[in-house]
Amino acid sequence: MSEAIRIVEKQSIPSKAIMLHGLPDVGLVGLIATSYIISELDLAEIAHVDTDLMPPIIVLHEGLPHAPLRIFGNNRLVAVISEVAIPANSVHAIMRALIDWGLSKNVKMVLSVGGLPIENRQDLKEPKVFGAASNKELIGLLQEQGLEILREGYMVGPQALTMRYCAEKEIPAIAFLAQSYYNYPDPEAAAAAIREVAKITGFKIDVTQLLQRGEEIRLRARDIMKRTQKELTQMKKSQEYDVPYVS
Protein backbone atom coordinates (compact mmCIF):
# COMPACT_ATOMS: atom_id res chain seq x y z
CA MET A 1 0.00 0.00 0.00
CA SER A 2 1.21 3.48 -0.78
CA GLU A 3 2.86 5.40 2.08
CA ALA A 4 0.71 8.40 1.19
CA ILE A 5 -2.47 6.45 2.02
CA ARG A 6 -3.05 4.77 5.35
CA ILE A 7 -6.13 2.74 6.19
CA VAL A 8 -6.70 3.13 9.91
CA GLU A 9 -8.59 0.18 11.37
CA LYS A 10 -10.76 0.76 14.44
CA GLN A 11 -11.42 -2.92 15.07
CA SER A 12 -10.48 -6.29 13.62
CA ILE A 13 -11.62 -6.63 10.05
CA PRO A 14 -13.46 -9.82 9.05
CA SER A 15 -11.84 -12.14 6.57
CA LYS A 16 -13.70 -13.41 3.48
CA ALA A 17 -16.21 -10.58 3.55
CA ILE A 18 -17.75 -8.96 0.47
CA MET A 19 -16.34 -5.49 -0.20
CA LEU A 20 -18.79 -2.89 -1.52
CA HIS A 21 -17.68 0.41 -3.07
CA GLY A 22 -20.08 3.35 -3.22
CA LEU A 23 -18.03 6.39 -4.11
CA PRO A 24 -19.36 9.68 -5.53
CA ASP A 25 -19.92 9.32 -9.28
CA VAL A 26 -22.70 10.08 -11.78
CA GLY A 27 -26.08 10.58 -10.11
CA LEU A 28 -24.38 9.71 -6.79
CA VAL A 29 -25.92 6.28 -7.38
CA GLY A 30 -23.16 4.37 -5.58
CA LEU A 31 -23.00 6.72 -2.63
CA ILE A 32 -26.78 6.82 -2.12
CA ALA A 33 -27.10 3.03 -2.51
CA THR A 34 -24.18 2.16 -0.24
CA SER A 35 -25.13 4.69 2.47
CA TYR A 36 -28.61 3.20 2.49
CA ILE A 37 -27.25 -0.36 2.75
CA ILE A 38 -24.98 0.76 5.63
CA SER A 39 -27.97 2.24 7.42
CA GLU A 40 -30.35 -0.68 6.72
CA LEU A 41 -27.82 -3.34 7.79
CA ASP A 42 -26.72 -1.14 10.71
CA LEU A 43 -23.05 -1.48 9.79
CA ALA A 44 -20.51 0.00 12.21
CA GLU A 45 -17.58 2.20 11.22
CA ILE A 46 -14.59 -0.15 11.18
CA ALA A 47 -11.88 1.88 9.41
CA HIS A 48 -11.11 5.13 7.67
CA VAL A 49 -8.72 6.28 5.00
CA ASP A 50 -6.07 8.75 6.11
CA THR A 51 -4.40 10.52 3.21
CA ASP A 52 -3.07 13.88 2.16
CA LEU A 53 -4.49 13.17 -1.30
CA MET A 54 -7.98 14.14 -0.09
CA PRO A 55 -8.91 17.78 0.66
CA PRO A 56 -8.24 18.90 4.26
CA ILE A 57 -11.78 18.11 5.39
CA ILE A 58 -13.40 16.38 8.33
CA VAL A 59 -17.11 15.64 8.57
CA LEU A 60 -18.83 16.30 11.87
CA HIS A 61 -21.55 13.87 12.95
CA GLU A 62 -23.15 14.35 16.36
CA GLY A 63 -20.34 16.82 17.09
CA LEU A 64 -17.56 14.29 16.48
CA PRO A 65 -15.00 14.45 13.67
CA HIS A 66 -14.87 11.74 11.00
CA ALA A 67 -12.71 11.21 7.94
CA PRO A 68 -14.78 11.68 4.79
CA LEU A 69 -13.60 8.38 3.30
CA ARG A 70 -14.73 5.61 5.63
CA ILE A 71 -15.28 1.88 5.76
CA PHE A 72 -18.25 0.31 7.53
CA GLY A 73 -18.85 -3.36 8.08
CA ASN A 74 -20.04 -6.50 9.82
CA ASN A 75 -18.89 -10.10 9.51
CA ARG A 76 -20.12 -10.46 5.94
CA LEU A 77 -19.76 -7.04 4.35
CA VAL A 78 -17.31 -4.12 4.30
CA ALA A 79 -18.68 -1.00 2.62
CA VAL A 80 -16.63 1.99 1.49
CA ILE A 81 -18.19 5.44 1.09
CA SER A 82 -16.88 8.96 0.74
CA GLU A 83 -18.76 12.03 1.92
CA VAL A 84 -16.69 14.26 -0.35
CA ALA A 85 -15.92 13.98 -4.05
CA ILE A 86 -12.69 12.06 -4.72
CA PRO A 87 -10.23 14.46 -6.39
CA ALA A 88 -9.61 13.40 -9.98
CA ASN A 89 -5.84 13.42 -9.54
CA SER A 90 -6.02 11.16 -6.45
CA VAL A 91 -8.49 8.59 -7.67
CA HIS A 92 -5.85 6.13 -9.00
CA ALA A 93 -3.84 6.03 -5.78
CA ILE A 94 -6.92 5.83 -3.55
CA MET A 95 -8.58 3.02 -5.52
CA ARG A 96 -5.29 1.08 -5.67
CA ALA A 97 -4.90 1.42 -1.89
CA LEU A 98 -8.48 0.29 -1.25
CA ILE A 99 -8.08 -2.79 -3.46
CA ASP A 100 -4.70 -3.64 -1.87
CA TRP A 101 -6.32 -3.33 1.55
CA GLY A 102 -9.21 -5.56 0.44
CA LEU A 103 -6.73 -8.12 -0.81
CA SER A 104 -4.87 -8.05 2.53
CA LYS A 105 -8.21 -8.76 4.25
CA ASN A 106 -8.96 -11.68 1.91
CA VAL A 107 -12.22 -10.20 0.65
CA LYS A 108 -14.02 -12.81 -1.38
CA MET A 109 -15.50 -10.36 -3.87
CA VAL A 110 -15.60 -6.64 -4.62
CA LEU A 111 -18.86 -5.07 -5.74
CA SER A 112 -19.11 -1.50 -6.93
CA VAL A 113 -22.26 0.48 -7.58
CA GLY A 114 -22.55 3.41 -9.94
CA GLY A 115 -24.68 5.18 -12.50
CA LEU A 116 -24.92 4.89 -16.25
CA PRO A 117 -26.01 8.31 -17.51
CA ILE A 118 -28.74 8.38 -20.13
CA GLU A 119 -30.37 11.38 -21.79
CA ASN A 120 -34.02 10.43 -21.39
CA ARG A 121 -33.75 9.45 -17.72
CA GLN A 122 -36.90 11.34 -16.68
CA ASP A 123 -38.94 9.22 -19.11
CA LEU A 124 -37.97 6.03 -17.28
CA LYS A 125 -39.95 4.85 -14.29
CA GLU A 126 -37.73 1.84 -13.61
CA PRO A 127 -34.06 2.42 -14.43
CA LYS A 128 -32.41 -0.66 -15.86
CA VAL A 129 -29.23 -2.01 -14.25
CA PHE A 130 -26.30 -3.32 -16.27
CA GLY A 131 -23.41 -5.38 -15.03
CA ALA A 132 -19.72 -5.72 -15.77
CA ALA A 133 -17.41 -8.28 -14.20
CA SER A 134 -13.73 -9.03 -13.80
CA ASN A 135 -13.92 -12.59 -15.18
CA LYS A 136 -16.03 -14.78 -17.44
CA GLU A 137 -17.51 -16.90 -14.62
CA LEU A 138 -18.96 -13.81 -13.00
CA ILE A 139 -20.40 -12.61 -16.29
CA GLY A 140 -22.15 -15.99 -16.48
CA LEU A 141 -23.44 -15.51 -12.93
CA LEU A 142 -24.81 -12.06 -13.77
CA GLN A 143 -26.54 -13.42 -16.85
CA GLU A 144 -28.10 -16.20 -14.77
CA GLN A 145 -29.52 -13.48 -12.52
CA GLY A 146 -31.03 -11.81 -15.58
CA LEU A 147 -28.69 -8.82 -15.54
CA GLU A 148 -27.78 -7.34 -18.90
CA ILE A 149 -24.02 -7.16 -19.47
CA LEU A 150 -22.26 -3.98 -20.45
CA ARG A 151 -20.51 -5.58 -23.42
CA GLU A 152 -18.58 -2.81 -25.14
CA GLY A 153 -17.72 0.71 -24.08
CA TYR A 154 -15.62 2.78 -21.76
CA MET A 155 -15.84 3.08 -17.99
CA VAL A 156 -14.27 6.12 -16.36
CA GLY A 157 -13.71 6.95 -12.70
CA PRO A 158 -13.56 5.05 -9.39
CA GLN A 159 -15.63 2.12 -10.65
CA ALA A 160 -13.41 1.70 -13.69
CA LEU A 161 -10.32 1.51 -11.50
CA THR A 162 -11.99 -0.91 -9.09
CA MET A 163 -12.57 -3.26 -12.02
CA ARG A 164 -9.07 -2.78 -13.41
CA TYR A 165 -7.17 -3.33 -10.16
CA CYS A 166 -9.39 -6.25 -9.12
CA ALA A 167 -8.83 -7.94 -12.49
CA GLU A 168 -5.07 -7.39 -12.07
CA LYS A 169 -5.06 -8.91 -8.58
CA GLU A 170 -7.51 -11.65 -9.58
CA ILE A 171 -10.10 -10.55 -7.06
CA PRO A 172 -13.61 -11.37 -8.33
CA ALA A 173 -15.36 -8.04 -8.99
CA ILE A 174 -18.73 -6.92 -10.27
CA ALA A 175 -19.78 -3.41 -11.25
CA PHE A 176 -23.48 -2.58 -11.11
CA LEU A 177 -24.44 0.39 -13.29
CA ALA A 178 -27.97 1.73 -13.03
CA GLN A 179 -29.37 4.05 -15.70
CA SER A 180 -29.31 7.47 -14.07
CA TYR A 181 -29.10 11.23 -14.39
CA TYR A 182 -25.57 12.44 -15.03
CA ASN A 183 -25.45 15.28 -12.54
CA TYR A 184 -28.59 15.03 -10.44
CA PRO A 185 -28.74 12.75 -7.39
CA ASP A 186 -30.76 9.70 -8.39
CA PRO A 187 -32.28 7.70 -5.49
CA GLU A 188 -34.48 5.65 -7.87
CA ALA A 189 -31.39 4.45 -9.74
CA ALA A 190 -29.76 3.66 -6.39
CA ALA A 191 -32.81 1.58 -5.40
CA ALA A 192 -32.65 -0.34 -8.69
CA ALA A 193 -28.95 -1.05 -8.13
CA ILE A 194 -29.57 -2.20 -4.53
CA ARG A 195 -32.12 -4.76 -5.76
CA GLU A 196 -29.45 -6.28 -8.02
CA VAL A 197 -26.79 -6.23 -5.28
CA ALA A 198 -29.27 -8.01 -3.01
CA LYS A 199 -29.85 -10.75 -5.62
CA ILE A 200 -26.12 -11.48 -5.92
CA THR A 201 -25.25 -11.23 -2.22
CA GLY A 202 -28.41 -12.62 -0.68
CA PHE A 203 -28.67 -9.59 1.64
CA LYS A 204 -32.26 -8.63 2.38
CA ILE A 205 -32.63 -4.90 1.79
CA ASP A 206 -36.02 -3.23 1.48
CA VAL A 207 -35.74 -0.06 -0.65
CA THR A 208 -39.17 1.35 0.25
CA GLN A 209 -37.73 3.93 2.67
CA LEU A 210 -35.13 5.01 0.14
CA LEU A 211 -37.79 5.68 -2.47
CA GLN A 212 -40.02 7.46 0.03
CA ARG A 213 -37.14 9.74 1.08
CA GLY A 214 -36.16 10.46 -2.54
CA GLU A 215 -36.95 14.20 -2.47
CA GLU A 216 -35.15 14.71 0.84
CA ILE A 217 -32.07 12.86 -0.51
CA ARG A 218 -32.06 15.02 -3.65
CA LEU A 219 -32.19 18.16 -1.48
CA ARG A 220 -29.40 17.05 0.83
CA ALA A 221 -27.12 15.75 -1.91
CA ARG A 222 -27.04 18.93 -4.05
CA ASP A 223 -23.69 20.20 -2.81
CA ILE A 224 -21.76 16.92 -3.04
CA MET A 225 -23.31 16.33 -6.48
CA LYS A 226 -22.03 19.72 -7.66
CA ARG A 227 -18.50 19.03 -6.45
CA THR A 228 -18.54 15.49 -7.81
CA GLN A 229 -19.56 16.85 -11.20
CA LYS A 230 -16.43 19.06 -11.27
CA GLU A 231 -14.19 16.09 -10.54
CA LEU A 232 -15.97 13.92 -13.12
CA THR A 233 -15.32 16.59 -15.75
CA GLN A 234 -11.61 16.46 -14.88
CA MET A 235 -11.65 12.66 -15.14
CA LYS A 236 -13.12 13.03 -18.67
CA LYS A 237 -16.18 11.06 -17.60
CA SER A 238 -17.95 12.02 -20.84
CA GLN A 239 -15.67 9.52 -22.58
CA GLU A 240 -18.20 6.91 -21.44
CA TYR A 241 -20.37 8.15 -24.33
CA ASP A 242 -17.62 7.28 -26.85
CA VAL A 243 -17.66 4.24 -29.06
CA PRO A 244 -14.51 2.11 -28.71
CA TYR A 245 -12.56 1.69 -31.93
CA VAL A 246 -11.17 -1.80 -31.33
CA SER A 247 -13.77 -4.49 -30.67
Next chain:
Amino acid sequence: MSARRRKDFFELMRDYFKDWETLADELLESMIMERPSWDLESCCLEPLCSVFVSVDEVVVTADLPNIDPKTIEVKAISANMIEIKAGMKRKIRFHDFGITHREGEFTSFRCQVHIPVPVDMKKMKILFKRGILEVRIPRKKGYRIKVK
Protein backbone atom coordinates in the same frame (compact mmCIF):
# COMPACT_ATOMS: atom_id res chain seq x y z
CA MET B 1 14.19 -2.90 -12.92
CA SER B 2 13.12 -1.90 -16.41
CA ALA B 3 14.77 1.15 -17.96
CA ARG B 4 12.40 4.12 -18.17
CA ARG B 5 11.54 5.07 -21.73
CA ARG B 6 12.28 8.68 -22.63
CA LYS B 7 9.23 10.68 -23.63
CA ASP B 8 9.07 11.73 -27.26
CA PHE B 9 8.48 15.32 -28.38
CA PHE B 10 4.70 14.92 -28.73
CA GLU B 11 4.35 13.37 -25.27
CA LEU B 12 6.38 16.20 -23.78
CA MET B 13 4.21 18.78 -25.55
CA ARG B 14 1.05 17.03 -24.40
CA ASP B 15 2.28 17.04 -20.77
CA TYR B 16 3.27 20.69 -21.13
CA PHE B 17 -0.19 21.72 -22.38
CA LYS B 18 -1.88 19.57 -19.73
CA ASP B 19 0.11 21.37 -16.99
CA TRP B 20 -0.88 24.73 -18.45
CA GLU B 21 -4.52 23.68 -18.64
CA THR B 22 -4.49 22.59 -14.97
CA LEU B 23 -2.78 25.82 -13.96
CA ALA B 24 -5.30 27.92 -15.90
CA ASP B 25 -8.21 26.04 -14.28
CA GLU B 26 -6.73 26.52 -10.80
CA LEU B 27 -6.15 30.22 -11.47
CA LEU B 28 -9.71 30.70 -12.70
CA GLU B 29 -11.14 28.87 -9.69
CA SER B 30 -9.04 30.93 -7.26
CA MET B 31 -10.29 34.15 -8.86
CA ILE B 32 -13.95 33.23 -8.50
CA MET B 33 -15.01 33.27 -4.88
CA GLU B 34 -16.99 30.13 -4.11
CA ARG B 35 -20.44 30.88 -2.82
CA PRO B 36 -22.95 28.65 -1.05
CA SER B 37 -25.82 26.99 -2.91
CA TRP B 38 -28.33 28.95 -0.79
CA ASP B 39 -29.25 32.58 -0.21
CA LEU B 40 -30.66 33.47 3.21
CA GLU B 41 -31.85 36.94 2.18
CA SER B 42 -34.16 35.67 -0.54
CA CYS B 43 -34.84 32.33 1.26
CA CYS B 44 -33.83 30.52 -1.95
CA LEU B 45 -31.87 27.37 -2.68
CA GLU B 46 -29.96 27.21 -5.93
CA PRO B 47 -31.02 24.12 -7.90
CA LEU B 48 -28.62 21.87 -9.78
CA CYS B 49 -28.80 22.91 -13.44
CA SER B 50 -27.39 21.71 -16.75
CA VAL B 51 -27.21 23.30 -20.18
CA PHE B 52 -26.99 21.16 -23.31
CA VAL B 53 -26.52 22.69 -26.74
CA SER B 54 -27.62 20.63 -29.75
CA VAL B 55 -27.69 21.55 -33.43
CA ASP B 56 -31.27 22.86 -33.23
CA GLU B 57 -31.86 23.88 -29.64
CA VAL B 58 -30.57 24.60 -26.17
CA VAL B 59 -31.92 22.34 -23.44
CA VAL B 60 -31.71 23.60 -19.86
CA THR B 61 -32.66 21.19 -17.09
CA ALA B 62 -32.94 21.75 -13.35
CA ASP B 63 -33.46 19.31 -10.49
CA LEU B 64 -36.37 20.66 -8.44
CA PRO B 65 -37.26 18.34 -5.55
CA ASN B 66 -39.99 19.29 -3.06
CA ILE B 67 -41.61 21.92 -5.28
CA ASP B 68 -45.20 22.70 -6.17
CA PRO B 69 -45.29 22.42 -10.00
CA LYS B 70 -47.94 25.17 -10.18
CA THR B 71 -45.40 27.70 -8.89
CA ILE B 72 -42.78 27.13 -11.61
CA GLU B 73 -41.80 30.32 -13.41
CA VAL B 74 -39.32 30.45 -16.27
CA LYS B 75 -38.62 33.75 -17.99
CA ALA B 76 -36.05 35.28 -20.29
CA ILE B 77 -34.35 38.13 -18.46
CA SER B 78 -32.08 39.03 -21.36
CA ALA B 79 -31.21 37.71 -24.81
CA ASN B 80 -28.87 35.14 -23.29
CA MET B 81 -30.14 34.54 -19.76
CA ILE B 82 -33.17 32.78 -18.29
CA GLU B 83 -34.39 32.78 -14.72
CA ILE B 84 -35.98 29.73 -13.11
CA LYS B 85 -38.08 30.03 -9.94
CA ALA B 86 -40.22 27.46 -8.11
CA GLY B 87 -41.91 27.51 -4.71
CA MET B 88 -41.44 24.61 -2.30
CA LYS B 89 -44.25 22.37 -1.04
CA ARG B 90 -42.87 22.79 2.48
CA LYS B 91 -40.22 25.05 3.98
CA ILE B 92 -36.74 23.65 4.40
CA ARG B 93 -34.65 24.73 7.37
CA PHE B 94 -30.98 24.11 8.11
CA HIS B 95 -32.24 22.14 11.12
CA ASP B 96 -33.87 19.67 8.71
CA PHE B 97 -30.37 18.77 7.51
CA GLY B 98 -29.14 18.39 11.09
CA ILE B 99 -27.27 21.71 10.92
CA THR B 100 -27.81 23.57 14.17
CA HIS B 101 -25.08 26.24 13.92
CA ARG B 102 -26.95 28.17 11.20
CA GLU B 103 -30.40 29.68 11.25
CA GLY B 104 -32.54 30.11 8.20
CA GLU B 105 -35.29 28.66 6.09
CA PHE B 106 -35.86 28.24 2.39
CA THR B 107 -39.14 28.52 0.58
CA SER B 108 -38.15 28.36 -3.07
CA PHE B 109 -35.58 27.46 -5.70
CA ARG B 110 -34.12 30.16 -7.89
CA CYS B 111 -31.32 30.38 -10.43
CA GLN B 112 -30.24 32.31 -13.49
CA VAL B 113 -28.84 30.31 -16.37
CA HIS B 114 -26.61 31.68 -19.11
CA ILE B 115 -27.51 30.52 -22.62
CA PRO B 116 -24.26 30.19 -24.58
CA VAL B 117 -25.58 30.55 -28.17
CA PRO B 118 -28.19 32.87 -29.82
CA VAL B 119 -31.73 31.52 -29.25
CA ASP B 120 -35.34 32.46 -29.94
CA MET B 121 -36.65 33.01 -26.41
CA LYS B 122 -40.23 33.48 -27.65
CA LYS B 123 -40.37 29.83 -28.73
CA MET B 124 -39.26 28.49 -25.35
CA LYS B 125 -41.04 25.26 -24.28
CA ILE B 126 -41.24 24.11 -20.68
CA LEU B 127 -41.88 20.65 -19.29
CA PHE B 128 -41.79 19.40 -15.69
CA LYS B 129 -41.56 15.64 -15.28
CA ARG B 130 -40.53 13.42 -12.36
CA GLY B 131 -39.02 16.35 -10.47
CA ILE B 132 -36.92 17.61 -13.38
CA LEU B 133 -37.66 20.86 -15.19
CA GLU B 134 -36.79 20.87 -18.87
CA VAL B 135 -36.62 24.11 -20.86
CA ARG B 136 -36.14 23.81 -24.62
CA ILE B 137 -35.23 26.94 -26.58
CA PRO B 138 -34.73 26.77 -30.37
CA ARG B 139 -31.45 28.17 -31.64
CA LYS B 140 -31.59 31.16 -33.98
CA LYS B 141 -31.19 30.08 -37.56
CA GLY B 142 -28.46 31.67 -39.64
CA TYR B 143 -28.82 32.01 -43.37
CA ARG B 144 -28.58 29.20 -45.87
CA ILE B 145 -25.81 29.07 -48.44
CA LYS B 146 -26.77 27.34 -51.63
CA VAL B 147 -24.70 24.27 -52.49
CA LYS B 148 -23.67 24.33 -56.15
